[in-house]
Amino acid sequence: MVEFPQFLQVPLGDWVDAIMSWVLTTWGAGFDAVGGAILFVLLNIERFFLWLPWTVVVVVTGVVAWQAMRLWWAGLIMVAFLVLIGSFGLWNLAMMTLAIIFASVVISLVVGIPTGIVMARSNIVERLLKPILDGMQTMPSFVYLIPALMLFGLGKVPAVFATVIYAVPPVIRLTNVGIRQVPHSVVEAAQAFGSSSRQILFEVQIPLAIPSIMVGINQTTMMALAMVVIASMIGAMGLGMEVLIAINRIEIGRGFEAGLCIVLLAIIIDRITHAMAARQQHTVTT
Amino acid sequence: MGNTAAPPSGQICVGVKELWKIFGPNAEQLLHSERRFDSKEKILEETGCVVALRDIAFEVRRGEFFVIMGLSGSGKSTLIRCLLRLIEPTAGQMFVNGEDICSYDELQLMDMRRHTTSMVFQHFGLFPHRSVINNVAYGLKVRGVGEQQRYERAREVIAKVGLKGWEEYLPSALSGGMQQRVGLARALATEPEILLMDEPFSGLDPLIRRQMQDELAELQAEVQKTIVFVTHDLHEALKMGNRIAIMRDGEIIQVGTPEDIITVPSDAYVREFVQDASPAKVLTAGTIMEQPNVLLYEWQGPKAALHILATTGLQNVFLVGHRGKLLGLVTLERLRELIKKKGNSLRDALEPDLLTCTRDTIVEDLFPLAASTSYPIPVVDEKGEFAGEIHISTILSSMIQRQEVDAHQVQREGENRDDGGVGEEHHG
Numbered sequence: 001m002v003e004f005p006q007f008l009q010v011p012l013g014d015w016v017d018a019i020m021s022w023v024l025t026t027w028g029a030g031f032d033a034v035g036g037a038i039l040f041v042l043l044n045i046e047r048f049f050l051w052l053p054w055t056v057v058v059v060v061t062g063v064v065a066w067q068a069m070r071l072w073w074a075g076l077i078m079v080a081f082l083v084l085i086g087s088f089g090l091w092n093l094a095m096m097t098l099a100i101i102f103a104s105v106v107i108s109l110v111v112g113i114p115t116g117i118v119m120a121r122s123n124i125v126e127r128l129l130k131p132i133l134d135g136m137q138t139m140p141s142f143v144y145l146i147p148a149l150m151l152f153g154l155g156k157v158p159a160v161f162a163t164v165i166y167a168v169p170p171v172i173r174l175t176n177v178g179i180r181q182v183p184h185s186v187v188e189a190a191q192a193f194g195s196s197s198r199q200i201l202f203e204v205q206i207p208l209a210i211p212s213i214m215v216g217i218n219q220t221t222m223m224a225l226a227m228v229v230i231a232s233m234i235g236a237m238g239l240g241m242e243v244l245i246a247i248n249r250i251e252i253g254r255g256f257e258a259g260l261c262i263v264l265l266a267i268i269i270d271r272i273t274h275a276m277a278a279r280q281q282h283t284v285t286t
Numbered sequence: 287m288g289n290t291a292a293p294p295s296g297q298i299c300v301g302v303k304e305l306w307k308i309f310g311p312n313a314e315q316l317l318h319s320e321r322r323f324d325s326k327e328k329i330l331e332e333t334g335c336v337v338a339l340r341d342i343a344f345e346v347r348r349g350e351f352f353v354i355m356g357l358s359g360s361g362k363s364t365l366i367r368c369l370l371r372l373i374e375p376t377a378g379q380m381f382v383n384g385e386d387i388c389s390y391d392e393l394q395l396m397d398m399r400r401h402t403t404s405m406v407f408q409h410f411g412l413f414p415h416r417s418v419i420n421n422v423a424y425g426l427k428v429r430g431v432g433e434q435q436r437y438e439r440a441r442e443v444i445a446k447v448g449l450k451g452w453e454e455y456l457p458s459a460l461s462g463g464m465q466q467r468v469g470l471a472r473a474l475a476t477e478p479e480i481l482l483m484d485e486p487f488s489g490l491d492p493l494i495r496r497q498m499q500d501e502l503a504e505l506q507a508e509v510q511k512t513i514v515f516v517t518h519d520l521h522e523a524l525k526m527g528n529r530i531a532i533m534r535d536g537e538i539i540q541v542g543t544p545e546d547i548i549t550v551p552s553d554a555y556v557r558e559f560v561q562d563a564s565p566a567k568v569l570t571a572g573t574i575m576e577q578p579n580v581l582l583y584e585w586q587g588p589k590a591a592l593h594i595l596a597t598t599g600l601q602n603v604f605l606v607g608h609r610g611k612l613l614g615l616v617t618l619e620r621l622r623e624l625i626k627k628k629g630n631s632l633r634d635a636l637e638p639d640l641l642t643c644t645r646d647t648i649v650e651d652l653f654p655l656a657a658s659t660s661y662p663i664p665v666v667d668e669k670g671e672f673a674g675e676i677h678i679s680t681i682l683s684s685m686i687q688r689q690e691v692d693a694h695q696v697q698r699e700g701e702n703r704d705d706g707g708v709g710e711e712h713h714g
Contacts, residue, residue, distance in 0.1 A: 185407060185409050185410075185411045186411055186412075186413060186414070188372055188407070188411060189405070189407055189411030189412070189413070190413075190424075190428075191372055191399070192370055192372060192399060192403075192404070192405040192407075192411075192482075193399060193400065193404070193405075193424060193425040193428050193472075193476070194395075194396045194397070194398070194399030194400030194401075194425070194428055194429070195396075195428045196396060196428075199428055203413075203424075203427075203428075204413060207415045208413075208414065208415055
């Protein structure tokens with residue numbers, strides 16, 4: 001009774017392999033097409049970020065941070081952070097990371113906001129999606145790399161795919177919550193004046209859910225950043241790759257520099273999107 | 287004052303027949319069983335259903351100010367929402383301008399809400415992200431009115447409710463009273479035929495509430511909408527309504543004019559309600575006035591008049607002219623003077639500065655008149671014709687007696703109230 005009995009073992013791994021190879025042979029062309037489209041968008045975004053002169057990036061970030069946070073010195077700090085990243089010689093890698101984050105967030109929003117809206121308008125959909133979203137968020141992020149790898153192979157596309165899956169739940173959830181939180185009295189008033197359900201959605205519910213949706217966007221962006229670093233394991237170029245290499249070669253200094261850059265990038269993105277969300281909150285509630 | 291106008295006798299604008307709303311599982315089943323007339327508590331216990339509206343029927347005429355009054359939980363808010371089908375009734379019929387709105391599909395319903403009706407809410411229901419003008423223009427926007435036109439109309443209505451200059455503010459920058467003005471302006475902007483108001487003033491402090499009531503009454507005199515107004519405040523109901531429907535436990539237990547409600551409460555429940563309403567606020571001069579035993583006529587001579595006074599023992603008598611027109615009050619003292627001076631027109635024996643009132647004057651408003659004169663107060667109608675007289679003692683006794691009688695009756699009926707002597711006067 002020491003060893004686990006042989007007859008109780010379930011070859012789940014084999015089954016999954018079988019399913020995946022079936023999926024790939026049946027839908028392979030579809031995945032290739034999707035992968036190709038994602039890659040096309042991604043490459044162009046990346047090319048754009050790499051093409052941007054660093055001075056422009058620094059100045060624009062500084063101004064946006066200043067405007068969003070309404071503090072001139074906050075803008076200066078953001079500028080200093082970006083200059084620091086450049087001074088480590090990691091500018092291009094940072095821009096690549098940024099490009100993948102950007103692409104992932106855009107895809108997450110395109111998928112997530114409508115999903116959240118559907119979820120808010122149907123209790124059945126909410127009941128179906130909630131456990132799935134819970135599962136997606138409790139699962140360790142590594143796990144997403146496997147199906148992404150299987151479906152799209154190595155490279156940037158599976159990295160984006162895995163990142164989207166990991167980062168999309170908050171925006172779905174908060175869009176749903178935001179719309180459901182719109183006071184019934186306000187929706188009722190809109191109904192009483194003869195609004196169609198489309199008018200109620202676009203004139204009342206979505207505008208009032210904007211602060212909540214903005215918080216969702218902030219969280220999705222931060223999760224995308226976290227995932228992009230991990231996604232370097234399946235071949236996404238960027239700061240994460242640098243950390244990975246440093247770990248493999250036990251180059252502590254190199255790893256520290258890359259890690260610090262990730263932290264700086266995270267602070268910049270978080271502070272700016274957070275401030276934007278907070279300001280939306282302000283305009284709606286007061 | 288709203289309650290002083292006679293109820294309009296125009297066409298029926300809103301009609302409700304056998305309306306039921308039951309919340310809970312098996313509502314349909316309950317509706318078709320005999321148990322539906324059991325008490326609310328019993329039904330809840332046995333079936334888990336809440337009967338919110340039970341066999342409601344009433345009619346509202348065009349231009350009428352119809353008040354639905356009841357305590358919280360009486361179903362009045364559910365009822366007013368059913369009228370717009372914001373809540374779907376379980377059974378029954380509702381007519382607006384003769385059309386059965388229960389058979390409306392989504393589009394027809396939307397059309398009715400856009401063009402025929404408007405609603406004002408207890409908690410205002412304003413759109414917090416829209417400026418005042420965009421709130422007011424919302425109904426027009428939904429209807430597809432162009433931007434310039436709807437802003438023009440919105441500005442007009444905003445000025446009418448006294449909010450000029452606040453167009454670009456968000457509702458949260460406004461006080462409660464001002465927010466409800468926005469609510470009212472939003473409802474009026476679409477020029478609806480029917481205005482539904484769900485406790486519009488109950489969230490406001492008393493001073494503002496009175497002010498808003500007065501303004502609404504003025505506005506109503508001007509625009510003559512058909513108004514269905516829900517309230518839990520009897521004073522408000524008596525003040526505003528042409529007719530009042532009193533609700534309890536989902537049923538309408540009495541429909542009538544404010545005076546009916548005060549003077550002939552249909553049962554102990556209504557009487558208890560009415561008990562703390564001061565009759566002075568409801569009774570009008572027309573109800574308490576008396577017909578004098580004697581009148582003098584213009585064409586009578588002074589000596590004849592003196593004879594009449596002497597034989598009846600009266601100190602003063604009203605003088606009327608052709609077609610019963612009131613000319614004034616002749617006092618014994620002045621009559622004697624007139625005879626001494628050998629005058630021959632009774633018009634020369636009149637007391638100067640005569641105070642008059644109309645049939646519609648509320649008793650409360652008679653107090654200052656009564657205090658400033660020692661003579662009876664004549665009641666005249668619109669043409670200046672004499673209708674009756676009111677003595678100070680009449681005013682006082684009408685109030686004191688009524689209160690005593692009410693107190694006795696409530697005490698007596700309070701003891702056997704649970705026997706269910708309710709509901710005889712169902713459909714007004």
